[in-house]
Amino acid sequence: MAPRLHTVLASPLGPLTLVAADGLLCGLYMEGQRHRPAQQTFGAPAPAGAAPFREAAEQLAAYFAGELREFDLPLALEGTAFQRTVWRELCRVPYGSTVTYGQLAERIRSPGSARAVGLANGRNPVGIVVPCHRVVGASGSLTGYGGGLERKRRLLGLEGAGAAGRWSGALW
The missing domain is CATH 3.30.160.70 (Methylated DNA-protein cysteine methyltransferase domain)
Structure with missing residues (x-):
């Protein structure tokens, strides 16, 4: 190392x-x-x-500041092959959008692995840059975020994510 x-x-x-x-x-x-x-x-x-x-x-x-929608940084992510696959796919979730754990599992061609996707998501070593905050529960609810649900809510609010501004409001 x-x-x-x-x-x-x-x-x-x-x-x-x-x-x-x-x-x-x-x-x-x-x-x-x-x-x-x-x-x-x-x-x-x-x-x-x-x-x-x-x-x-x-x-x-x-x-x-609301001026950047996509990070462009060289990263060195340490994790299993499955984790790195999940993290790569997270980077494809557009700013202001959300995806469910099940949808993310389908996107990586591993349907039925929503739980494993959630575990990989939780082990993301570069939160915000690799936008694990954009993953929500099957019902669209805010679930699990290593930084805490309030931070997840604020990040999604910053991005204007969610149906009808579900997470919008005072950010800071």
């Missing part, structure tokens, strides 16, 4: 810890996030303006 660096950025969702290995973003974690790795695995601290983080910080700021 390559040596890692990390930085912490302020965001409307609270502090975000960005982790990079070999100059590639490999982690984006929220405080209190489920499946957040131990702090000591993040590597040495680095300034947000350092090469591995500068572009990510700029794109995140543009996203939160």
Whole structure:
């Protein structure tokens, strides 16, 4: 495993810890996030303006300002082949849209694996950038989000997702 660096950025969702290995973003974690790795695995601290983080910080700021709809960052995602397949498909869910776990399972040609898709979704190491917040329950309800349902609601609201503005309202 390559040596890692990390930085912490302020965001409307609270502090975000960005982790990079070999100059590639490999982690984006929220405080209190489920499946957040131990702090000591993040590597040495680095300034947000350092090469591995500068572009990510700029794109995140543009996203939160409502100016960016799709991230374009080099990523180094560590996970099983199935997890990486799910994460690639998550990147195809358009800004402002949602998909169910079952639909995501069908999209990866693994119908009936909605539960496994949900587990892979929950292990996404770069939330927001790989938009796991765009996955909802079969009924369209907000279910499971490693960063908490309030953050999921806010991210979907920022994007204007949901039928008839279901998640719209005060964001920040």
